[in-house]
Amino acid sequence: MQEFNPSSEHLQIRDSIIKAGKIALKWFKNDPENWEKEDGSLISKVDIEINNLLGRILKKSNPNFGWLSEESEDDKSRLEKEITFVVDPLDGTKAFLEGKKEFSISIALVKNGEPISGIVYSPSTKEIFESEKNKGSWKNKKRIHISKFNELSDCKMVAFKPMFSHPSWKNPWPKMSVENRNSVAYRMALVASGEFDAMMALNSKNDWDIAAGDLLITEAGGYVSQHNAKKLKYNNVSTKKPSVIGSNKKIYDEIIARVKDLKL
Known part of the structure; x- marks a missing residue:
């Protein structure tokens, strides 16, 4: 054990x-x-x-x-x-x-x-x-460990649900089971534990919101970055990050393909 x-x-x-x-x-x-x-x-x-x-x-x-x-x-x-x-x-x-x-x-x-x-x-x-x-x-x-479910379609996503139905999306999001949790850190922990398949926040977050959750997801076998696939670095002059995405490699890649060109 x-x-x-x-x-x-x-x-x-x-x-x-x-x-x-x-x-x-x-x-x-x-x-x-x-x-x-x-x-x-x-x-x-x-x-x-x-x-x-x-x-x-x-x-x-x-x-x-x-x-x-x-x-x-x-x-x-x-x-x-x-x-x-x-x-x-x-x-x-x-x-x-x-x-x-x-x-x-x-x-x-x-x-x-x-x-x-x-x-x-x-x-x-x-x-x-x-x-x-x-x-x-x-x-x-x-x-x-991170979830092994490897399709964005029908995945369990922990995020702000109205974000996915916003009319500005050129490519509509597939059907997903979406729930929210008020704490971003807790959302990331739930993804690390496999209770959800992915998390996404496309609004500004600070180091203290996501640093621990970043390590949890990464060490559980997942991937974490900003929406543009840029790796998150902490303890800089500015504590703000424009976004955060976390999931297993397959779903992470699908999400990044959809959001990487957003101007946040």
């Missing part, structure tokens, strides 16, 4: 993310204080509380690592670090505040632009998806 043998840094991330999950569950469906950020997205006191907890634990133990979090002021000294934490304290805040289980906590370690360790934790469903480079991907300590 295969076993996951994580590094000490990964174990520390796992321990801290479980503690963070307890904070999320304490406030889940308990109407925490929340407000809009300047960009119109929601933030709650839970996002801040989890961010502060993770920062205290991880930065204190790893003072030489950079820190990039959705809920922290961007410390550009991270650009000079070989290794950086990339953190989303609560991915899917809107779903969390609405009492839906589609939220997650996402942490990645990025080395020289590439994720080398990643965890996406769904506290409400008790799912821990984790990976380290060259060690495969795992869900609740059981090895997971």
Whole structure:
């Protein structure tokens, strides 16, 4: 039986993310204080509380690592670090505040632009998806693999459903089973575990949304990139990426053929 043998840094991330999950569950469906950020997205006191907890634990133990979090002021000294934490304290805040289980906590370690360790934790469903480079991907300590279903037609896609029926598509999309999850990190984890065949987001995402999920899908045997097939690199000056696509090789190629020339 295969076993996951994580590094000490990964174990520390796992321990801290479980503690963070307890904070999320304490406030889940308990109407925490929340407000809009300047960009119109929601933030709650839970996002801040989890961010502060993770920062205290991880930065204190790893003072030489950079820190990039959705809920922290961007410390550009991270650009000079070989290794950086990339953190989303609560991915899917809107779903969390609405009492839906589609939220997650996402942490990645990025080395020289590439994720080398990643965890996406769904506290409400008790799912821990984790990976380290060259060690495969795992869900609740059981090895997971990308789906082997190899046709875009009739595949299970996790994405924003109205996107596929937009009149601007020159080539209509085939029939697919499409569901959405509010957390992008969780969507990527579900693709890594084979519960969905593919995921696609054609709107701007940040490093903290996708770095851990990128590693999960890749180590599960899948492919991840921007819509133009450009490989994702993390911990740059700008944290924004125009899009993200993840699937097995066959479906990935079919999606890329349809979207590679889009101007996003």
